Every structure is written in structure tokens, then in C-alpha cells.
Amino acid sequence: MSDALLQVEGLTKRYGGFLALNQVSIAVKPGERFGLIGPNGSGKTTLINCVSGSLPVDGGHIIFDGRDITALPAHRRTRLGIVRSFQIPKPFSSMSVLDNLGIPLENAAHGRGADGADAMQILEAIGLAAKAHLRPAGLTQIEMRKLELARAMAARPKLLISDEAMAGLSSAEVDDILTILFRLNAQGITIIMIEHIMRAVMRFSERIVVLDAGERIAEGTPDEIVRNPAVEKAYLGE
Amino acid sequence: MARTLPALGVGVVVVLAGVALATMRVNPYLYFAGYVILQYVVIATAWNILGGYGGYVNFGTPAFFALGAYTAVFLIRSIKAPLPVLIVAGGLVAALLGLGIGYLTLRLRGTFFSIATLALSVVLQTMIINWEYVGGSRGISVIRPSGPPFGNYVVFLFTVMLGLAVVAVLVARFIERSWIGRGLAALRDNEEAAECMGVPTLRLKLFATTISGFLLGVAGAPFPYYVTFVEPNSAFALDYAVNALAMPMIGGTTSWVGPVIGAVLLGTTQQLATVTISSELNLLIVGVVLVAFVVLAPEGILGLVRRVRGRI
Numbered sequence A: 001m002s003d004a005l006l007q008v009e010g011l012t013k014r015y016g017g018f019l020a021l022n023q024v025s026i027a028v029k030p031g032e033r034f035g036l037i038g039p040n041g042s043g044k045t046t047l048i049n050c051v052s053g054s055l056p057v058d059g060g061h062i063i064f065d066g067r068d069i070t071a072l073p074a075h076r077r078t079r080l081g082i083v084r085s086f087q088i089p090k091p092f093s094s095m096s097v098l099d100n101l102g103i104p105l106e107n108a109a110h111g112r113g114a115d116g117a118d119a120m121q122i123l124e125a126i127g128l129a130a131k132a133h134l135r136p137a138g139l140t141q142i143e144m145r146k147l148e149l150a151r152a153m154a155a156r157p158k159l160l161i162s163d164e165a166m167a168g169l170s171s172a173e174v175d176d177i178l179t180i181l182f183r184l185n186a187q188g189i190t191i192i193m194i195e196h197i198m199r200a201v202m203r204f205s206e207r208i209v210v211l212d213a214g215e216r217i218a219e220g221t222p223d224e225i226v227r228n229p230a231v232e233k234a235y236l237g238e
Numbered sequence B: 001m002a003r004t005l006p007a008l009g010v011g012v013v014v015v016l017a018g019v020a021l022a023t024m025r026v027n028p029y030l031y032f033a034g035y036v037i038l039q040y041v042v043i044a045t046a047w048n049i050l051g052g053y054g055g056y057v058n059f060g061t062p063a064f065f066a067l068g069a070y071t072a073v074f075l076i077r078s079i080k081a082p083l084p085v086l087i088v089a090g091g092l093v094a095a096l097l098g099l100g101i102g103y104l105t106l107r108l109r110g111t112f113f114s115i116a117t118l119a120l121s122v123v124l125q126t127m128i129i130n131w132e133y134v135g136g137s138r139g140i141s142v143i144r145p146s147g148p149p150f151g152n153y154v155v156f157l158f159t160v161m162l163g164l165a166v167v168a169v170l171v172a173r174f175i176e177r178s179w180i181g182r183g184l185a186a187l188r189d190n191e192e193a194a195e196c197m198g199v200p201t202l203r204l205k206l207f208a209t210t211i212s213g214f215l216l217g218v219a220g221a222p223f224p225y226y227v228t229f230v231e232p233n234s235a236f237a238l239d240y241a242v243n244a245l246a247m248p249m250i251g252g253t254t255s256w257v258g259p260v261i262g263a264v265l266l267g268t269t270q271q272l273a274t275v276t277i278s279s280e281l282n283l284l285i286v287g288v289v290l291v292a293f294v295v296l297a298p299e300g301i302l303g304l305v306r307r308v309r310g311r312i
Helices: A044-052 A074-080 A097-107 A117-126 A141-154 A171-186 A198-204 A222-227 A229-236 B004-023 B028-053 B061-079 B083-104 B110-129 B153-177 B179-189 B191-196 B201-220 B223-227 B238-251 B257-276 B279-296 B300-311
Strands: A006-015 A018-028 A033-037 A059-064 A082-085 A159-163 A190-194 A207-212 A215-220
Touching: A006 A044, A018 A033, A018 A044, A018 A059, A018 A215, A033 A044, A033 A198, A044 A074, A044 A082, A044 A159, A044 A190, A074 A082, A074 A097, A074 B191, A082 A141, A097 A117, A097 A141, A097 B179, A117 A141, A141 A159, A141 A171, A171 A190, A171 A198, A190 A198, A198 A222, A207 A222, A207 A229, A215 A222, A215 A229, A222 A229, B004 B153, B028 B061, B028 B153, B028 B179, B028 B201, B028 B238, B028 B257, B061 B083, B061 B110, B061 B201, B061 B223, B061 B238, B083 B110, B083 B153, B083 B201, B153 B179, B153 B201, B153 B223, B179 B191, B179 B201, B191 B201, B238 B257, B238 B279, B238 B300, B257 B279, B257 B300
Parallel strands: A033 A190, A033 A207, A082 A159, A159 A190
Antiparallel strands: A006 A018, A006 A059, A207 A215
């Protein structure tokens, strides 16, 4: 397991008396396409909030690239290469799409945001170049999701955490986002996908971990997960 | 960097023009009124670094201003410190307070932060009222040093404040165009997203509150020599809180020009109203103008200009 890019060991998180994560451990290998699923309220988003540094943990360790990052603030983790997109897009609304990418380029990818060429390149790759000078308010829902991904890319991640990047999109749009994620993975970026759209997450992931009520209940390939009775029980009840 | 030198040049020219103006013999009241307007340029610019760039609305401007003024009072009484020392010391003490409220942003955002800063002003005023050494609630008379370098003392202070205004505006402009200003804009738009995109949000907020506090203190430091009588109600006047917020809002908060435009327009209007109508009318004017702008031009005069240009 020591060859893992991201290793989460015994992570515990409480909200008051509610145990949101109970001793959760996961290990993500370099270059892997990793799926994280579970019913609503199972702790998926809490887990990635802890991994990205948005939430402090109450127990356990997070090791990234051989380094214990449990105590690091979020922006330092981003600089190390853990970058997330948000479930509900959170663009910088006063800036153009291009300038949105300038922020991570400048702050996380070591000062390469000034001329805008790098940002433009990312926008072209993701299909937003024509909208570069618009404000985010002028984007459609799918374009907003693409902006989230483009902005995450501008931080030059080693590990991209995609938090429900496809929720609410049409089937064709889901394929569109999947294509982008496959391409990023082919470039060597490790990806954790959190998703409710099973068709997408089953097609995308090489390995899946299932959370239920803050506990890890299953791990395996998509085929194994589909046949796992515990997973079925978590989703459908007995 | 290429555009910093010309800006510095413009700053120097403005100061020199002010010195030239100071040596001319015009109606002394103009210097008196001009000082107030320039003081508001400093205050509005300082407020805008935190409120406009960073989106943290500070209602506690009087606390910082008065802290600068009372630091000066203390140093005048205790060691008869010269004006440059007063200005630097006033700024530094207010900067410390700024650093303190910076840590408040860890837990308080939006309206809650604003309320805390408002409370801060009340707490500080109560402390000053109960501190006899600096005049307590009765206030204290300050005697101006004799023999200013040129003109009379008000003319001299006018020039000093002009210099401070130029410095404040240059600082704001530099911040706005650096990675710090862009980072502050990102955290104003969405703090969580900014942090996750590598922006060191806490460090930037502490920087903004500290530098904003410093400049507000600097604006207050010459105040004792200007009015020659300092008492808590005038040093902690609500006018500072309202004007500091209204002037950038009216001018436009996203650029250094906005607070300058707002301060000059509103400051001049207030001075005119004071002499022609009534000194109590000031805040009424601010209120009406502010409401009008918030409704009709939420991005201030700069926003209006941009909209008109966009249409052409």
C-alpha cells in the first residue's frame, strides 16, 4: 500500500454528536480512476472535504505523495497537487472565465497566470475558449461544470477530485464530461470521482469504494460492487 | 511594474502641486475644507482595500481613525513627538488592531463580521472615555507646534494630508494590480473556492485588515493638530463609518479610482452643504445619495462609466 498516491488512514469526523465518518481508510494509486459512491448522507462529500482540507479531521491521517498532510491548510494541499471541483459550481463571479483560471495558475501552479496563454490552452482543451471573456453568469449549466473542471486543471493537479460534476446534466452532457475526465486521466492525472449517476461511475472507475452512514462497506471493481449484497442493501434497504 | 513608475510620477506631481497651492494666498477656509476631503480620500481608499477588494465590510472605521488620533494625543502629551512620528505610530497601532480583526475573519463572515467591527468601535470608545490621561469624556486640548515649515499650520497639514492621500492611493493601486489584489477578489467572490484554488486566504485577509487599519490610523494621526481639541464623540464620529463605506460604494469598489472619486464628490458636497445649508445635513445627503446609488448604480460611478462605454 505504500505506493499509494493518496492514503487515508482511519479518518474520523464528527459533527457534534453525529459521527459522519468512522475510521474510514482508502488508498488511491497513482494514475488510478477511483470511484466513491454511497447513498445520500453517507459521508462522501465530508470525506473529500477532509482530504482537500476544507474541514479539519477528528482522527486519522491523510498521506499524499508520501507526506502527512493532515494538518496542512487547503491552499497548501492544492499547491501539492490535490485539487477538487465543487458539487455546486463556485465560480469567481466578478471575473471573466479566463481570469477564473488565472487564480489557480498564479497561486497553485507557481505564477504562470500572467499572460493568459496557459489559461487559454486549458479552455481550448475543454471547449470553453469561445466563452473566455464572458462572466460566469453568462454560462450554461454544462459550461459551468466545464469551468469548474478547467479551473481545477489550471491548478495543475496530480489528484483531481470531481465532486458530482455531472449531477443534473443530460445524458449527452454526461458523456461529454466523461470524455474530458478520461482524457485528463490519460494525461496521467489520478481521478477520484464522486457520483450518483451509476452509469457514469461504473463506466469510469477502475476501482470503487462504497460508503454508507460514515463507514466503508465495500471495495472492488465495478462488477464486484454491482454484485455485492451489502451495497444493494445500503441503497435499497432489506 | 512598468506602470508603477509613471504612477509614482503622477503622485509626486500631485504633491508638488499641493505644495505650490499651499504657498499661494487663497481663502484659508479652502485648506481647512480641503484637508477634510483629502482625509476622506485616505479613509475611503483604506476601507476599500478590505471592503472593496476583499469584500469584508468594516463598520468600525471610527475605531481605527480614533486609535490613530488618540495614539497621537498620547505621544504629544507624553513625549511631544513630532508629526512624522505621530503618523507612523498612529498607523502602526491601528495596524495591530487591524491584524486583530483579521483573525476575527476566521470565524465571522458577511454581516457578522460587520457587526463585530461595529461593536469594536463602541468598546474602544468606552475605553477612551474612561482614560483620563488622553482627556477622557471631557476631551483634551492640543497645542500645535510653533513654526510649521511653510504657510500656517492648517496649510501645512493640508499638504501633509495630500501626501498621505497620494501614498494611500499608490498603495491601493499597487495591491489591486498585484497577485494580492487578484487573490482578494477571488476570496471576495467565493472564499472556499479561492482557498481550494491555492489562494492563501487567511494570509491575504490578515494583510488586508492590517494595511487597511494602518492607513486608517495614519488618516487619524494628524487629527489632533487639525482640530486642536480631541474628544471621543468627534474622534469616533459615525460620519467616518458611514462615509468610509459610502464613498467607495458611490465611486466604485473594484478599482482604486472609485474611492477617490467618491471621496472627492461626497466630501466636497458635504463641505459645501456645511457652509451653505447646515452642518447637520451631511449624513442626510450621504444617506440619500447612497440609497440612490445602491438602487440605480450598484457598481458605482465606475460601473456607470463602464456600462456607457460598453454600449458605444
